[in-house]
């Protein structure tokens with residue numbers, strides 16, 4: 001079993017390139033910055049962030065199944081381009097019934113129309129986009145409210 005109160009933070013394809021990839025769209029923060037932000041934010045609520053990134057759809061699905069097996073209390077997911085294409089990721093999120101929040105660094109609704117639909121958003125209880133990497137912090141705070149985890153003073 002995972003440590004008590006573990007959140008899985010899943011990042012999909014190309015998010016390992018954060019910091020150098022299209023900085024005008026995604027900013028200059030790296031994936032390591034995102035993971036530190038998530039770890040620090042989770043800690044504020046007495047939670048632990050288990051951060052994973054993969055460029056492969058099947059591996060992301062395996063992480064979701066693992067979150068279930070380890071009794072994770074929540075999932076934060078930025079499935080990158082798979083958000084717009086992957087019924088399989090949608091189905092995995094629905095199957096495990098773990099409260100999930102979708103995050104996008106950019107505002108997908110202000111971009112190309114092929115980014116406007118998200119399968120993973122349909123399987124999540126909330127969705128955040130356009131806040132840059134702060135979206136991950138906001139998502140963890142929102143998840144904490146949803147699961148009743150109180151901020152530690």
Ligand SMILES: O=C1C[C@@](O)(C(=O)O)C[C@@H](O)[C@@H]1O
Pocket residue numbers: 013014015078079080081082083103104105106107108115
């Ligand atoms: O890879 C990504 C990143 C993204 O998920 C975001 O975080 O803004 C938005 C997606 O449309 C894109 O394919």
